[in-house]
Amino acid sequence: MLCDLGHYGLIRFSGPDAQSFLHNQLTCDVAALESGKSTYGSYCNPKGRVLATFLLWRGGEDYFMQLPSPLREPIQKQISKYILRAKVKAADASPEWVLMGVAGKGAAALAQRVAGGETVIRLPGERYEIAVARGKAQAVLAALASEAEKTSPEYWDWLDIRAGVPVVLPATQEAFVPQMLNLDLIGGVSLTKGCYPGQEIVARMHYRGTLKQRMYLANIAGSDSPQPGDKLYSPDFGEQACGTIVNAARSPEGGSDVLAVIQIASAEKGDVHWKALTGPSLRFMQLPYSISVPG
Numbered sequence: 001m002l003c004d005l006g007h008y009g010l011i012r013f014s015g016p017d018a019q020s021f022l023h024n025q026l027t028c029d030v031a032a033l034e035s036g037k038s039t040y041g042s043y044c045n046p047k048g049r050v051l052a053t054f055l056l057w058r059g060g061e062d063y064f065m066q067l068p069s070p071l072r073e074p075i076q077k078q079i080s081k082y083i084l085r086a087k088v089k090a091a092d093a094s095p096e097w098v099l100m101g102v103a104g105k106g107a108a109a110l111a112q113r114v115a116g117g118e119t120v121i122r123l124p125g126e127r128y129e130i131a132v133a134r135g136k137a138q139a140v141l142a143a144l145a146s147e148a149e150k151t152s153p154e155y156w157d158w159l160d161i162r163a164g165v166p167v168v169l170p171a172t173q174e175a176f177v178p179q180m181l182n183l184d185l186i187g188g189v190s191l192t193k194g195c196y197p198g199q200e201i202v203a204r205m206h207y208r209g210t211l212k213q214r215m216y217l218a219n220i221a222g223s224d225s226p227q228p229g230d231k232l233y234s235p236d237f238g239e240q241a242c243g244t245i246v247n248a249a250r251s252p253e254g255g256s257d258v259l260a261v262i263q264i265a266s267a268e269k270g271d272v273h274w275k276a277l278t279g280p281s282l283r284f285m286q287l288p289y290s291i292s293v294p295g
Contacts, residue, residue: 001107002141002148003156005099005129009072011079012093013063017086022063025079026056027178027202029190033058038121040165040188042178043075048201049174050181051075053166053188055129057121064093064131070170098137101156102148103127114143124163124186124288158249161257164287166215166246171229175244179205180261182215185289213261214291215246218282220274221255233277234266242266245274258282 013022023030028041038057042050052075054067067075072094080090102111103126111120111128118140119131132140160167166181178189179202191206205211220226225248232243243262251257260282266272273279 001103001151001155002144003101003103003151003153005101005153005156007069007153008066008099009069010093010097010099010131011065011067011072011076012091013065013088014061014091015086015088016061017088018061018063021083021086021088022056023193023196025082025196027183027189027196027198028056028187029193030056030063031193032190033063035060040183040186042168042181042183042188043079044178044196044198044202045174046197047174048177048198048205050168050176050178050183051078051173053168053181053183055121055123057119059119066099068167068169069094071168071173096134098132098134098141099129100132100137100141100144101127101129102144103156103159104148106147110144110147114147115140124165125159127159127163154249155252157247158251158257161217161247161249161259162288164215164217164259164289166259168246169228171227172244172246175229176213176246176261177205178202179211180213180215181246182287182289182291185291212265213243213263214267215259215261216267216282216291217257217259217285217287218272219251219253219255219257219285220248220280220282222280224256224280225250226256226258226274230275232260232262232272232274232282233279234263234269234272235277236266236269237263239277243272257285 230245231241234242246259
């Protein structure tokens with residue numbers, strides 16, 4: 001499968017202080033990120049609430065932050081406020097690069113054969129993302145399209161959901177702390193680094209075991225499409241919501257697959273409904289990683 005990832009934007013951070021600046025702003029361990037490597041992570045407000053999730057990779061001495069296009073400009077503006085005297089520049093790199101993804105059993109061989117000289121990032125679930133300079137993109141896309149079936153961006157979103165990778169969107173900004181999104185389970189949170197916005201809240205939640213919500217994978221039957229920010233309900237919480245949809249996409253197997261942050265107690269009972277207690281039930285599925293429940 002070949003997907004156009006034009007619904008993502010890119011911020012490039014460059015300059016001699018880029019590493020230290022980002023390390024002091026993000027939840028992931030930027031100092032440990034070697035050239036040619038990538039990591040998931042998040043950017044939080046001072047209360048530990050996630051403003052954005054991202055994929056971050058290092059190319060030479062520059063760092064590239066990939067996040068949903070609607071969040072690229074506001075996050076770039078927000079994080080730039082803290083650059084002050086640091087020798088680092090944040091710039092919109094979206095016009096310079098084309099992002100595409102290949103998925104499936106032959107994805108690794110195809111990506112290396114066609115785009116061996118470009119930035120190729122291995123992602124969970126037999127997937128590879130390719131970042132190509134815009135001038136070369138047409139030729140690379142044509143070569144990939146000759147051996148892979150083109151599909152919609154929603155299919156890539158569905159693969160992210162199945163891989164248990166959350167993507168915060170405008171509707172869910174500041175709704176979660178990183179652990180609620182399982183970012184600590186996919187390498188997006190470092191508990192050994194120094195301060196960053198929200199660090200005290202994130203650390204307290206880990207060391208005191210106060211986490212009461214986690215992110216789960218589920219399917220909702222029917223033709224209606226759940227949306228990020230939709231509320232979930234369970235009998236043990238009555239009319240008070242017990243959870244929130246993080247991401248949703250139509251499933252090739254029917255209905256919609258969702259990632260949802262849910263009260264652990266409600267999820268363990270398994271009786272959770274979309275939009276109302278009388279709404280469609282969530283059918284829980286296994287994530288590709290195990291969720292650790294505190295206590």
